[in-house]
Amino acid sequence: MLKQFFWMCSGADTDILESSSKSEQHKFAGIGGTVFFTAVMASIAGSYALYTVFDNPYLAVFFGLIWGLLIFNLDRFIVSTLKKSDNKWKEIMQATPRIILAIIIAVVIAKPLELKIFEKEIDQVLLEEKNELTLANKAQIANQFTPQINALNTEITQLKDEIDAKEQAVDTLYETYIAEAEGRKGTKLLGKGPVYKEKREKHDAQLSELKDLKEANKEKITEKEAQIASLISEQKDQEATTQPIIDGFDGLMARINALDKLPWLPSFFIFLLFLAIETSPILAKLISPKGEYDFKLQDQENAVKTWVEQKVHQRAQVLKTDMQLNEEIYSDLTEEEELYNYKRKKARELLQQQADSFHASQQKIIR
Template identity: 35%
Template structure:
């Protein structure tokens, strides 16, 4: 427990040697340090999970996820540790709030970043269903768009096929009727369209000639329809319409498995809305509360530091800092005094040397005289 306490003290960013002298303060900083540590742990898991989806399908996906998770967790740990340790309890309340405001905003942003990948994991099943529906609707929309574009592009050819089919149906009906009338004429059935004479007479020959013309025309129409349909089928193949199919259940599962982080994040946002665009209150609150929980967890060390009273450790830390500052000034004054003494010694030595040179010059002049 002693080693564990010291580890959490390190996480909280306190001056351990000073804190050891104040047992009443130790548990508070154990709690702050533990909060910072577990926030970094959640950040590591969250970052690793996000990176796993970035490299999903790659053989090294697990390696990159672990590596990035460790780096991301250490970065968040260092940032949180700095945020908490930099808030001084020796200032006024307004000053402390002013110091904490940008740190709370930063903690808020970190909480959002940490919570999002974990929310993706929690709502993984619902996200997969939303992605499947989205892919299915997207494929249907794509096929509809291709068909509409093709219809607009080859509208004249399609209209001609439609007219030929209509003519073919009309000819087929007319040919069947003409054959019936021909049989009535040959067998002598008296109607308003037959003569009532039995045998293959003049009227029967006329009806047979008309029937032959209609049959020939039907053959021409069928050939035209076959040629036009072959042309349209070839155009559909070239435009890629024929190869497009609606996704099967197996294909949708595969697409959902390889969905990227952006698609999954979009699907998570769509879970808060119904099909008609109205808000799905239950899902929205669930996602929001999970995000707020991590945001609160991230801001908690800062709030604890702000809410805690000024203790003996804070006073001792202030005294230690002031002693260090005064000691630094004393050392600085000492170094300045030493430099001044050295400079004065140099000046005195230089003056003495100049005096000796003057005396020697005077002696030399006397000796020459």
């Protein structure tokens, strides 16, 4: 049962193989097994590749099975259409497009499996790329908000500096009227005289202005700090909104690009392995000598070809004979008087009917 299944996979004529030797049966069973297991590997590779696209195991398995059946059908077609002949160069020319197609299939099968085999290494490369993208994204977003935040911080600093300058002026006036009262500066008279009162009033006026300035600047600083907090919050929100896009940067193309950044030698050997598997049935047919199955198949095809040629020749002879007979028959009929009189009678009747019809149509016109 399994042997016949592999025969079917090889695309061979099972009726001919039934009557062939054991070696021929084993050869085609091996070819069919290679075709079948290549399709299985293609199905697995396709399922994994599609899983990275859909993120749905059921869809990935479904389309992976369809992909495996497609590869199976292509491989079976490639092997079944490659037939042995007495001319090796003719066989090579016949096999060349099939080998090219097999190489393409090997690349398509090997690449998703390489992605799975080197999944951990690829994840590491993707993690580094994601980190770089995250930092670049934050820097790009920060460039949008930093000028406004810096401008607000500068304004806050200016408001605070204005308060500090006012405080220093008030402190200076305080020191001036105290020194006047103690007699250390100014009139150098001990006590609270007119000059002291004048300086005290000036200090008190500046102190009142300082109090009003603090209240006004405090409101402005609070407002600007609220604007800074709003900008920072907006910046964080934008970072949080764009981060999932970076986190999802692990699709099929991203993984293929990450694989290209890894050492090429292991991937190359995996490709060579699948190339050998994919081309082995074709190479086996090319290398192996013409066997019993090939002779029987050729004999069967030649029998059909001969039968078709006989049918074509027979139809040509029938047509030629029929044409000759028709020519002789019609030639004999031209000499028969009975047929001549009959056709003459019918022609006379036809002319009479035409004349009567023409006469009737003319009368209708006159009337």
